[in-house]
Amino acid sequence: MATIRFARLIFQQKLNHYNDDREAVERRKERLLEVIDYHTRVNSLLESSEWNKYANRGDWGFGDVDHEGSLIWGNIGKGKEEENTVRDEQIEGFRHEDREDNDIAFFLIDVESSVIAYEYRRNVGSKAPVRIIEGVFNTYHGAEEELTTSVIVNKHEVEREVSELDRITELRFVGLKPTNPDSTNHSKDMDEFLREGGIDKMNIEAEGDDGIELENTPLLNSSLGLAEEGYGRADIIGKNENGEVRRVRTDGSPITSEMDGEISDDNKRRRLYDEIMDTLEEIGNYAD
Structure with a gap:
């Protein structure tokens, strides 16, 4: 095999x-x-x-x-x-x-x-x-x-690991690029932002001790979509319900x-x- x-x-x-x-x-x-x-x-x-x-x-x-x-x-x-x-x-x-x-x-x-x-x-x-x-x-x-x-990563595995985080404290998106040839519904918002801004590559770092609202922030959620589809990388750090620090990396799945x-x-x-x-x-x- x-x-x-x-x-x-x-x-x-x-x-x-x-x-x-x-x-x-x-x-x-x-x-x-x-x-x-x-x-x-x-x-x-x-x-x-x-x-x-x-x-x-x-x-x-x-x-x-x-x-x-x-x-x-x-x-x-x-x-x-x-x-x-x-x-x-x-x-x-x-x-x-x-x-x-x-x-x-x-x-x-x-x-x-x-x-x-x-x-x-x-x-x-x-x-x-x-x-x-x-x-x-x-x-x-x-x-x-x-x-x-x-x-190209297994988005279901990434999203399962992210869902197990009770609170997200750090986000890093590295090398986000416009899609080639097309975006999906998940990546469309950030893809359009990059295209409209004439941006070839973007890095994003965010910290929030009280918890970052990834799912409810369209540009951040869409950035995760780009990383899942192969247009950059995502590194997400947070804590689970037991207070243990966990890291989710798109290039690991x-x-x-x-x-x-x-x-x-x-x-x-x-x-x-x-x-x-x-x-x-x-x-x-x-x-x-």
């Missing part, structure tokens, strides 16, 4: 030459495919960037990459001294040897919804696939368009799913697309 994780891809243009959503999707797909490619020298791009720690963990590369419509899929893997899976230039993909191997992870990106679903493999890492895509994209395209990634690791890449592609659609539904209906 393989664990599936999900992350939001957030694009920020540095050059404002494009206006409509159709062009944005096409442009982002084209730019992603320029770096998500068998021939990309991943480590060379990572070594000169803030993502250089990943270059020290193996010889990374993409393989079995393909695309259709708004979808891009393939494998990401790393080489090691005793390779069980090797990169094969003839097929521009990964060729398996006889020994069992877990050092590649399948991924699928839906550019239209700006969500990636990927296998979590222990020897690859829980965040490596998205951080490496982020790193190579920004090193290659950073002067024109920037990509950030954010794990990722949405996950399970998938049979033995199925074909073609079946994985269809399955991951369905999982992305289910995750978007789990996040909540898009705002009107």
